[in-house]
Amino acid sequence: MKREKRNIVEDVIVLQDVYKVYSVEAQPVEALQGINLSVKNGQIIAVIGKSGAGKSTLLHIVGTIDRPSQGRVWLNGTDVSTLNDYTTSVFRNSTIGFVFQMKNLFNEFTALENVMMPGLIAGIPRSAVKERAAQVLHSVGLSHRERHRPAELSGGEQQRVTIARALLMAPPVLLADEPTGNLDRKTSLSIQDLLLELCESYTTTMLLVTHDLDLAQRLPHQIIMEDGMIIDRGNL
Ligand SMILES: Nc1ncnc2c1ncn2[C@@H]1O[C@H](COP(=O)(O)OP(=O)(O)OP(=O)(O)O)[C@@H](O)[C@H]1O
Ligand SMILES: [Mg+2]
16 A cells, blocks of 8 residues: 655654643643654654653644644644644644554444545545555454454454554554553564554654553654653664
């Protein structure tokens, strides 16, 4: 599957002085405290750090699922604060693929239909979407499971469907939060290989949150978060 003709800027993800403060019973929780980050097209970065460090919050903000309390975010050259709710969702659907933990597939749809979803939302004709979805499912090794519903798939297969769905639109940005967290070692390794291979072949920029230090070491870059800040960015 080829990425649609569109310009990909050099710095695909840019965060400038990003803060996120949640308020729980009038108590502020400073989940992000001044994040500055610039990620170039095609870079693959592991985000590591203790529980509560702000890793998922960072992914939600980069993914336009949540908005910063302060600071600016540019994705592929677009200042996302200039988008309204509707244009944000259209932009998100074509720009970002999400691979979060399992259980976010639609149970009533087949694997193929789940993978087709972002294409249908984008208004691409059904037959073209179906063809693309079949190709992407093939690339994750699941052609023989197209008609299975999520409950009729193993955990690793469900995760591969999620990856296929995330890649359907060939988004410039892939965000993965513990993508192999619930899987056995062997399945986990094969899904890691698959993600890395697909990122390379589609030149996808990826932020991948993990507690698995072996996985983090396999990625070209690592950033370490603590208390809502990036405390180490290695060779980035
Ligand atoms: N919706 C929310 N409302 C209030 N506080 C929140 C919310 N989401 C996260 N937090 C708080 O923000 C901080 C960062 O949370 P976050 O989920 O980003 O951590 P994390 O690094 O992903 O941790 P983990 O490794 O456990 O997934 C935590 O202290 C958490 O309690
Ligand atoms: Mg988290």
